[in-house]
Amino acid sequence: MDRVRRRSVKSDPDSGVEDVAILVMEWLGEQGIHALLKVDPERERRQWTFAATGGPLSDPVRIDGSSVNDCIGKALVLLSEQGVEVPV
Incomplete structure (x- = not known):
């Protein structure tokens, strides 16, 4: 991933999206998007990483x-x- 976007994005803390994370990942795969969800417990903050490339994406997402x-x-x-x- 050559061009990685690093900027502040806010999410809705009450969205309950963690309940559907696997479904989101499956749907992305069906669209031809390569996606990764990773946890790294050694990092104190920001332990979770999402990355996606391919399919209809013009730029990688991380x-x-x-x-x-x-x-x-x-x-x-x-x-x-x-x-x-x-x-x-």
Whole structure:
């Protein structure tokens, strides 16, 4: 991933997106998007990472978050900005 976006994105903490994280990942795969959700407990803050490339994405997406909800919520915003509207 050569061009990684690093900027502040806010997610909705009450969205409950962590409940559908696996469904989101499956849907992305069905669209031809390579996606990764990773937890790294050695990092004190922003332990979760989401990364996606390919399919209809014009640029790679990478976001770090402090929880699954934070990470996936921010990722959905960045995906939407590239025209990928994930049905949640």
